[in-house]
Amino acid sequence: MLTEKKQWEAPELEMFDISK
């Protein structure tokens, strides 16, 4: 059975400095 392909989103890395 063929499954529909998902829409592509460019991979991105979000970063936060959690350092109280």
Add this chain to the structure above:
Amino acid sequence: MTIKAIHQDGCYVQEEGYVVSDMNGDKVMMSIQSGKYYNLGRTGGRIWELLSNGNTLMGIVAVLSTEYSVDQEKCSSQVEQFLNTLLKEGLIKHKED
């Protein structure tokens, strides 16, 4: 100073020591040691999963191109850029044979 960049045929694996969780489909992770919090998003989260036992750029692109509607060249270029960011941040490492 050495600039880290992934090798096309190199095998890379997740670095250990991060707390990883799923948040509404996004993969998020935190390093208690460095005090940094990362959001890899959906596609990034899938790439992260594919790196659990070690994988190459080609291997990752092969899987993603069967799951997503994207051409291989575009996929390869964007995944390579993403892997370089992960490597620079110390989230993945080169897997020694």
